[in-house]
Amino acid sequence: MLIMDKAQDVVAPPADTVPAAAVPADAQRLASDTVGDVTAKDAVICVRGGNVFYGDTHALINVSLDIGRNEVIALIGPSGCGKSTFLRCLNRMNDTIESARVKGDFRLDGQDMYARDTDVVMLRARVGMVFQKPNPFPKSIYENVAYGARIHGLAANRAELDDIVYGSLERAGLVDEVKDRLDDPGTGLSGGQQQRLCIARTIAVNPEVILMDEPCSALDPIATARIEDLIDELSEKYAIAIVTHSMQQAARVSNRTAYFHLGRIIEVGPTDKIFTNPAHKLTEDYVTGRFG
Amino acid sequence: MRANDGDDDRARRQLSPEETRRRVDASLRRRYRSEQLFRLYGLGSVCLGVVFLLVLFGTIIGSGYSAFRQGFVRLDVHFDADLIDPDGGRDLDVLSAADYSLLVKAALRELVPEVASRAEKRELNGLVSSGAVFELRDTVMADAQILGQTRSLWLPLSGDVDLWIKARSAGKSGEDMGGKLSANQRAWLERLQADDRIELRFNRTFFTSGDSREPELAGIWGATKGSFFMLLVTLLLSFPLGVAAAIYLEEFARRSWWVDIVEVNINNLAAVPSIVFGLLGLAVFINFFGLPRSAPLVGGLVLTLMTLPVVIIASRAAIKAVPPSVREAALGIGASQMQMVFHHVLPLALPGMLTGAIIGMARALGESAPLLMIGMVAFIVDVPGGPMSPSTALPVQIYLWADSPERAFVARTSAAIMVLLAFLLVMNASAVWLRSRFERRW
Numbered sequence: 001m002l003i004m005d006k007a008q009d010v011v012a013p014p015a016d017t018v019p020a021a022a023v024p025a026d027a028q029r030l031a032s033d034t035v036g037d038v039t040a041k042d043a044v045i046c047v048r049g050g051n052v053f054y055g056d057t058h059a060l061i062n063v064s065l066d067i068g069r070n071e072v073i074a075l076i077g078p079s080g081c082g083k084s085t086f087l088r089c090l091n092r093m094n095d096t097i098e099s100a101r102v103k104g105d106f107r108l109d110g111q112d113m114y115a116r117d118t119d120v121v122m123l124r125a126r127v128g129m130v131f132q133k134p135n136p137f138p139k140s141i142y143e144n145v146a147y148g149a150r151i152h153g154l155a156a157n158r159a160e161l162d163d164i165v166y167g168s169l170e171r172a173g174l175v176d177e178v179k180d181r182l183d184d185p186g187t188g189l190s191g192g193q194q195q196r197l198c199i200a201r202t203i204a205v206n207p208e209v210i211l212m213d214e215p216c217s218a219l220d221p222i223a224t225a226r227i228e229d230l231i232d233e234l235s236e237k238y239a240i241a242i243v244t245h246s247m248q249q250a251a252r253v254s255n256r257t258a259y260f261h262l263g264r265i266i267e268v269g270p271t272d273k274i275f276t277n278p279a280h281k282l283t284e285d286y287v288t289g290r291f292g
Numbered sequence: 293m294r295a296n297d298g299d300d301d302r303a304r305r306q307l308s309p310e311e312t313r314r315r316v317d318a319s320l321r322r323r324y325r326s327e328q329l330f331r332l333y334g335l336g337s338v339c340l341g342v343v344f345l346l347v348l349f350g351t352i353i354g355s356g357y358s359a360f361r362q363g364f365v366r367l368d369v370h371f372d373a374d375l376i377d378p379d380g381g382r383d384l385d386v387l388s389a390a391d392y393s394l395l396v397k398a399a400l401r402e403l404v405p406e407v408a409s410r411a412e413k414r415e416l417n418g419l420v421s422s423g424a425v426f427e428l429r430d431t432v433m434a435d436a437q438i439l440g441q442t443r444s445l446w447l448p449l450s451g452d453v454d455l456w457i458k459a460r461s462a463g464k465s466g467e468d469m470g471g472k473l474s475a476n477q478r479a480w481l482e483r484l485q486a487d488d489r490i491e492l493r494f495n496r497t498f499f500t501s502g503d504s505r506e507p508e509l510a511g512i513w514g515a516t517k518g519s520f521f522m523l524l525v526t527l528l529l530s531f532p533l534g535v536a537a538a539i540y541l542e543e544f545a546r547r548s549w550w551v552d553i554v555e556v557n558i559n560n561l562a563a564v565p566s567i568v569f570g571l572l573g574l575a576v577f578i579n580f581f582g583l584p585r586s587a588p589l590v591g592g593l594v595l596t597l598m599t600l601p602v603v604i605i606a607s608r609a610a611i612k613a614v615p616p617s618v619r620e621a622a623l624g625i626g627a628s629q630m631q632m633v634f635h636h637v638l639p640l641a642l643p644g645m646l647t648g649a650i651i652g653m654a655r656a657l658g659e660s661a662p663l664l665m666i667g668m669v670a671f672i673v674d675v676p677g678g679p680m681s682p683s684t685a686l687p688v689q690i691y692l693w694a695d696s697p698e699r700a701f702v703a704r705t706s707a708a709i710m711v712l713l714a715f716l717l718v719m720n721a722s723a724v725w726l727r728s729r730f731e732r733r734w
Binding site: 096202204 | 546547615617618619620621622623624625626627628631635636639640
């Protein structure tokens with residue numbers, strides 16, 4: 001209970017005050033390797049000493065990071081550095097991988113995500129996810145957006161469901177393009193439209209956090225720009241964590257940036273500081289394009 | 293030494309552009325030749341397959357089509373009330389117990405009055421099928437008013453006569469086909485034919501009755517219904533069970549040694565000889581559970597055991613083929629495991645599952661070995677009324693007829709094979725239709 005009270009404070013506890021029970025001793029030492037401030041004002045997600053193993057591979061090593069309300073945090077780093085793995089821990093999508101084991105303290109609003117009594121369905125309703133490849137259901141556009149609201153029982157009747165669908169499409173900036181063909185298959189849209197449909201599908205459930213795993217990597221520059229504008233608008237209502245390979249994108253859309261390297265978070269800080277004045281050598285090498 | 297001058301050598305060994313083109317040209321010719329050969333092999337094997345198929349269909353249809361027609365003789369039957377119902381009470385029991393063969397004999401005698409000796413009479417009476425009697429009885433039972441009147445009726449000829457007539461109408465001498473007919477019989481038949489009293493008509497009996505020792509009375513309907521009930525039981529059990537097992541193993545079961553054992557066993561079961569399933573069915577369903585012998589229900593249960601592994605393996609493959617992105621999308625917005633499976637994975641996997649079920653059912657339809665073990669090989673005349681009544685199945689019926697000594701069964705065996713193939717065609721066509729209905733258009 002003590003932990004929960006603390007996490008609900010306006011300012012989350014810094015990494016080194018996390019109770020020793022949750023994190024092994026050497027993990028604390030390693031976690032403090034992260035340069036910069038891992039905490040956020042008004043944190044909604046709070047990770048301390050997170051470790052992920054895929055079989056014998058240690059994919060994520062003692063990471064600690066907060067995600068604040070109404071902030072966009074970019075997770076950058078070279079391929080295989082664990083940023084997607086970290087993202088997938090935040091709504092327990094790693095549960096679907098049988099060899100994956102997650103250790104550490106992951107909290108959503110102070111509640112332990114991996115506790116025995118935490119309902120994973122509820123967690124995923126609160127922490128939505130947009131994937132790298134647009135993956136609309138092979139159903140109509142309307143059904144794609146309505147599905148989440150329907151399974152969670154968010155709408156009492158058809159009119160309410162219509163409101164949710166139109167509202168979500170509106171916020172995803174898609175409603176003008178599809179309002180005359182809601183019964184057409186969602187897979188018949190263009191790549192950029194499909195990705196915005198997936199975003200509409202995610203926000204139809206009204207989550208608190210949206211995780212985006214390289215949402216623009218399969219899109220052309222124009223569609224990418226539209227998604228980035230959308231992220232800007234959405235950040236007023238949601239906390240957004242976005243994994244991206246494009247440093248320009250990270251610079252454009254995020255308030256804070258975390259740099260991952262070989263399973264560790266090397267540096268966290270305000271985006272402009274990371275890109276203009278990184279504190280760690282590895283971060284500097286990466287953002288200046290010397291490797292990665 | 294080699295390491296030293298290696299670089300120079302390599303530089304010198306670089307191919308000149310002309311040499312490169314020459315070599316590519318040579319390899320190109322080789323590639324085209326092998327491609328052409330491969331196409332030729334492919335075409336050859338397809339042609340070979342088509343030829344075999346044509347030969348198969350040709351022989352089956354060639355020897356079987358004649359069974360769809362049956363020789364009939366027109367007799368002027370006098371329904372003698374004194375012979376059938378001497379009391380005049382028109383009591384149904386009396387009517388059904390009467391000796392109708394007397395009517396047939398009398399009608400034949402009228403046409404061939406010169407017959408005198410007992411042997412000749414027997415020869416004459418042998419022309420008409422013993423089934424004619426039942427037809428007369430049914431006519432009288434349906435309408436007793438007919439008693440006392442004379443009617444001109446078409447009655448079936450016996451199997452050997454039938455063969456002789458078919459051979460003659462096909463332009464053959466009839467001698468070789470009618471080896472079992474005496475000279476007298478042939479003379480009478482020729483006379484009847486000249487009188488236009490003999491005709492080949494559509495063989496309704498073949499499609500409406502059960503098995504019989506007399507070829508001209510034997511029908512395929514009993515076996516067809518038996519197969520139908522059996523496959524119904526098999527489909528109703530194996531499809532839901534197989535799909536449920538596949539879903540559980542693929543989506544819910546966590547990897548463990550126990551699941552591995554189940555998996556290995558399912559794969560092995562698919563390869564077990566079918567007769568072993570028959571023995572299992574005999575031991576478990578009949579001897580232990582006490583279900584009736586020769587019942588389509590038991591046959592269906594045995595075939596379910598046989599079909600189940602095929603359905604499970606095909607269904608698992610279909611589930612595996614559903615892209616993971618669909619699962620992630622569903623889970624990502626908070627669908628439970630169950631909702632993900634039933635809303636998204638199952639609809640996408642259903643066509644593949646149906647394909648597996650079609651293959652399994654087609655195999656079950658053609659299976660006879662396990663049915664021998666559970667008594668479906670018995671000689672059963674009645675058309676089964678349901679899955680619990682004794683019955684036989686189409687492939688078993690084919691086996692039984694192929695084994696019969698009467699020559700008229702040769703054509704009927706081929707005709708039964710045609711019915712089996714038609715059954716298979718109807719079954720597969722309906723499954724394909726079902727699948728196309730379930731298949732998403734996007």
